[in-house]
Amino acid sequence: MGCCRSKMKAKDKIPEKKQYSWDKRNNEIDPKNFIIDGAVDETIIRKPGTINGQQFVVQNCKNSKIYLLDHVATITVDDCTGCLFVIGAVKSSIFLRDCQDCKCIVACQQFRTRDCQKVDVFLSCTTQPIMESSARMRFGCYQLAYQGLLEQFQQAMLSVYNNNWSNIHDFTPTPQSKNWKMIHEDVSLSELFQVNSNPQSEQGNGDNTVGSTLDGVSESKLSFKNEDSVVPLTRGAREKRYDDSCLVVVFHSANSFKASKDFLEAVKDKVDLIQTKEVTLSPDEASRIFADSPSMWKSTQRGPVIGLEFNGDDCVKVCHDVIAKLSSEDQQYYASKSSAAAKRVIDQLYNFCEMQMIV
Amino acid sequence: MGLLDLLRKLKSDQNKELRILLLGLDNAGKTTILKSLASEEVTNITPTQGFNVKSVNSSGFKLNVWDIGGQRRIRPYWRNYFENSDVLIYVIDSTDRKRMEETGLELEELLADEKLSGVPLLVFANKQDLLQAAPASEIAEGLNLQTLRGRTWQIQACSALKGEGVQDGLEWVMKTVASKSKSKKKK
Numbered sequence: 001m002g003c004c005r006s007k008m009k010a011k012d013k014i015p016e017k018k019q020y021s022w023d024k025r026n027n028e029i030d031p032k033n034f035i036i037d038g039a040v041d042e043t044i045i046r047k048p049g050t051i052n053g054q055q056f057v058v059q060n061c062k063n064s065k066i067y068l069l070d071h072v073a074t075i076t077v078d079d080c081t082g083c084l085f086v087i088g089a090v091k092s093s094i095f096l097r098d099c100q101d102c103k104c105i106v107a108c109q110q111f112r113t114r115d116c117q118k119v120d121v122f123l124s125c126t127t128q129p130i131m132e133s134s135a136r137m138r139f140g141c142y143q144l145a146y147q148g149l150l151e152q153f154q155q156a157m158l159s160v161y162n163n164n165w166s167n168i169h170d171f172t173p174t175p176q177s178k179n180w181k182m183i184h185e186d187v188s189l190s191e192l193f194q195v196n197s198n199p200q201s202e203q204g205n206g207d208n209t210v211g212s213t214l215d216g217v218s219e220s221k222l223s224f225k226n227e228d229s230v231v232p233l234t235r236g237a238r239e240k241r242y243d244d245s246c247l248v249v250v251f252h253s254a255n256s257f258k259a260s261k262d263f264l265e266a267v268k269d270k271v272d273l274i275q276t277k278e279v280t281l282s283p284d285e286a287s288r289i290f291a292d293s294p295s296m297w298k299s300t301q302r303g304p305v306i307g308l309e310f311n312g313d314d315c316v317k318v319c320h321d322v323i324a325k326l327s328s329e330d331q332q333y334y335a336s337k338s339s340a341a342a343k344r345v346i347d348q349l350y351n352f353c354e355m356q357m358i359v
Numbered sequence: 360m361g362l363l364d365l366l367r368k369l370k371s372d373q374n375k376e377l378r379i380l381l382l383g384l385d386n387a388g389k390t391t392i393l394k395s396l397a398s399e400e401v402t403n404i405t406p407t408q409g410f411n412v413k414s415v416n417s418s419g420f421k422l423n424v425w426d427i428g429g430q431r432r433i434r435p436y437w438r439n440y441f442e443n444s445d446v447l448i449y450v451i452d453s454t455d456r457k458r459m460e461e462t463g464l465e466l467e468e469l470l471a472d473e474k475l476s477g478v479p480l481l482v483f484a485n486k487q488d489l490l491q492a493a494p495a496s497e498i499a500e501g502l503n504l505q506t507l508r509g510r511t512w513q514i515q516a517c518s519a520l521k522g523e524g525v526q527d528g529l530e531w532v533m534k535t536v537a538s539k540s541k542s543k544k545k546k
Contacts (some may be wrong), residue, residue: 020516020523022487031490055454055489073489078457092520093406095386097457110406112386114431127405132385132430157402169408171432357403359390359411359426 029054039064046070048148048220053091053155069220071152077104086193086222088149089156103192105144105224107158107231113137120183120192123165124231126158127357131180132171140183141165141236145228146220153230161260161278161306166236182238189224232264235274235311242272245342246315247349248323249334251296252303259331260306266322271312279353280304289348292337299332307349316342376421377536378443382469383450384462385429388485391519392450393426396529401520410440418533424448434465441474446481446532453484453492453516463502470507479535480512481528488518511535 034054036044039061051070058066058075063082068075071089077096085104087094093110096102100117107124116134123129124142131137142165153160170179226233250260264273281289286300310319319335327333336342381389390411391401397413407428415422425440427433447469451462466482469475482504484495495516499505504512513531517524 018527020487020518021521022492022516022518022523029490034490055491057491059457074454074486076455076457093386109403110386112406114385126403130406130408130430132432169406171408171430357405359394359404359407359413 035059036061036066039066043067048088048146048152058085067222069146069149069222071156077102084193086144088144088146089152089158091156091158105142105189105193107142107144107153107156109156109158122183122189124158124160124163125165126162128164128167128169130169130171134170134172135174135179137168137180138183139165139168139180140185140187140189141233142231143189143224143226143229143233145223145225145230148220150230159278160231161276163231163234163236163276165234166238182236185235185238193224232273232276234276235272240272240274240311242312242315244311244313244315244339245274245336245346246271246310246319246339247334247336247342247346248308248310248319249296249300250306250308251299251332251334252305253331255331256303256306259326259333260308262326263308263322263333266326267310267318270318271310271315274309274311275350276309277307277349277353278304279307279349279356281352285348285352289345289352290334292341293334296332296334299334309346315339375419376423377445379422379424379446379448379532380440380444381424381426381448381450382437382465383429383483384452384455384458384465385431386455387429387450387452387462388483388519389426389429389450392448392483392485392517392525393424395519395522395525396422396424401522417529420533420536422532437469438472438474441472444475444478445536446479447475448481448483448528448532450483450485451498453486453495453498454489456491456493459493459498459501466502470510477510479532479539480507480510481532482512482514483519483525483528484514484516485519487516487524488521511539 035057037059041063043065045067046069048069051068051072053071053073055073056068056075058080059078061080061083065084067086069088074092075090075094077085077099079098080102082101087106090106090108093112094106094108096113096116096119098115099119103120105122109126111123111125111129113131113134118136120138122140122142166182168180248263250256250263281300283301286297290296316336316339323333323335336345381393383389390404390407393411393413394401397415407426409428411426413424415424427437427440449466484498486492495514499514504514515524515528517528519525
């Protein structure tokens with residue numbers, strides 16, 4: 001019996017030589033080119049297309065500015081001090097560990113930190129951002145644009161409309177003080193993140209796009225202005241400034257992405273944008289959310305809808321007025337009929353989105 | 360159906376249920392493996408705050424797979440889930456060179472626990488699709504798996520994201536459990 005068992009074990013230890021995709025990996029890609037290690041007082045720029053969806057590692061850097069203007073599979077940032085990071089779109093997770101005094105712009109599916117101190121993060125995150133054993137962290141909404149960034153979001157399978165930047169989960173809360181807060185809304189990202197290591201690049205003052213001296217950035221048209229940002233600036237969990245709310249839903253069409261942008265542009269300066277969602281509604285959920293507008297049910301089944309939550313005086317009327325101007329046969333919109341109805345529907349929509357995240 | 364038959368059926372059903380523990384450091388890919396095992400979509404997975412559990416049917420067995428969050432702060436709670444586990448699956452982020460030692464120490468601690476003594480161990484060397492991944496053989500060496508005594512173990516390279524290698528690991532689990540129950544019956 002014992003003999004039989006050991007024979008079986010021995011066989012098990014040698015798995016059959018099965019070929020996996022990683023066994024035939026492209027050896028022309030050198031992993032070393034996807035690590036930045038030990039940069040001090042440097043400005044390092046990786047142009048769009050140079051990372052192209054690979055994994056990236058940043059470690060042991062000091063007082064450096066690191067621009068990864070591409071989509072990335074996943075990234076770890078370890079043991080960095082006094083650095084700036086601008087990272088386009090991360091398909092799965094970004095993990096910051098043992099970092100201090102850093103500033104970071106990043107869009108990702110998962111955001112994680114451990115053992116970090118004093119890091120400012122301008123974030124677009126599909127899921128709930130988490131932190132552990134980190135303190136004096138501050139969060140704000142991602143604001144970034146450069147040529148090709150929108151396509152990079154698509155390649156990383158991120159939606160610019162699914163952003164939970166202000167909904168942080170802290171695994172190690174401290175009873176006395178909160179380990180994180182929201183960055184003051186007036187903070188200018190341009191001042192923080194401007195590529196200005198080369199004095200000549202500062203010549204075009206007032207212009208946030210970077211001067212032509214930094215090879216590879218000029219043609220990318222890098223901008224930190226919120227009016228250029230591919231991710232709309234949302235107030236998130238910040239205190240609401242007004243009593244009235246309104247939910248606008250942009251139904252799927254060939255142009256619904258542009259239609260949402262047009263809508264945001266039209267209501268800009270009139271109302272606050274609180275939160276946005278892009279989600280595919282089940283027929284059941286659609287009939288619940290649009291209980292007061294059965295004519296909309298069918299429209300929800302064409303594809304993912306984009307939900308925009310607004311807050312502002314008279315915002316229901318403001319939204320309906322814009323819809324009257326923008327809607328066409330090809331593009332349908334929905335807006336809440338009243339502020340009270342909006343609050344109910346917004347809760348329903350967000351609960352549904354959270355349910356989608358449950359494993 | 361008589362009472363005896365009913366009891367017998369209950370017993371055989373019980374035997375067909377397996378409790379599988381899915382552990383590993385945070386960001387290792389445990390939930391992605393859980394969803395991959397259940398043939399579910401692996402996009403938009405949120406970091407686990409507590410635990411996830413799923414029942415997966417495989418070759419006539421019902422596998423109850425427990426995926427427990429891996430942050431340092433919540434690792435002490437892992438032990439609450441040890442009891443009656445049939446298989447331990449330990450997930451490693453093969454690209455996380457900084458924490459190879461940490462993941463090794465955690466595994467060591469798990470294997471030293473009495474409640475898990477003799478429980479078969481499957482190590483998933485996950486994220487093999489990524490550029491910085493260490494090969495499974497290197498990880499096995501780093502973890503000193505060769506020195507394990509009194510336990511059946513296997514290391515399986517996989518990419519939960521691409522769905523590669525996960526089923527191969529599951530096959531090993533099923534084979535191991537089947538041979539274990541056979542040898543039990545013989546006793």
